[in-house]
Amino acid sequence: MRPLKLFIIYLFTYLLDNIEELEEPRPRRKLFADQTEWQRNKMKVQRIHGKSYIGFHKEGNRNVQGPIRNERTMKATCNSSYCKKSKLRHCNIFNESGRLSIFEHLWKCTWEEKKTFCINMVSKNEKKRASETLEDLSH
Numbered sequence: 001m002r003p004l005k006l007f008i009i010y011l012f013t014y015l016l017d018n019i020e021e022l023e024e025p026r027p028r029r030k031l032f033a034d035q036t037e038w039q040r041n042k043m044k045v046q047r048i049h050g051k052s053y054i055g056f057h058k059e060g061n062r063n064v065q066g067p068i069r070n071e072r073t074m075k076a077t078c079n080s081s082y083c084k085k086s087k088l089r090h091c092n093i094f095n096e097s098g099r100l101s102i103f104e105h106l107w108k109c110t111w112e113e114k115k116t117f118c119i120n121m122v123s124k125n126e127k128k129r130a131s132e133t134l135e136d137l138s139h
């Protein structure tokens with residue numbers, strides 16, 4: 001397999017593991033005091049880039065600060081014996097510096113950039129029969 005394809009597979013695996021992070025935050029209805037708003041925005045940016053942040057949540061009508069979330073760190077490389085035997089998984093083709101550069105690149109992006117990047121990296125391969133059917137329909 002070509003390195004680009006493998007990179008995409010790796011990235012997708014990573015994103016699927018972190019899929020909840022790609023969800024759009026729900027819009028807020030109420031405006032808050034300037035300082036709180038500033039703090040929240042700052043934390044929002046921190047979270048986007050994988051830095052340590054404090055979450056906010058509602059308790060009744062009050063906004064309450066949540067626990068401090070730790071900075072994102074690169075996890076250890078896959079060490080599964082199943083993956084080592086598999087011809088379809090390619091967990092071990094990336095060296096540590098490669099993994100680190102992907103990790104750093106990804107966390108520099110905004111959520112939207114992360115999504116766009118993935119979408120642009122994917123090429124669709126229609127099944128032959130399916131594309132023939134589509135062509136037949138268009139004639």
Ligand SMILES: [Zn+2]
Nearest residue numbers: 078080083091
């Ligand atoms: Zn693996």
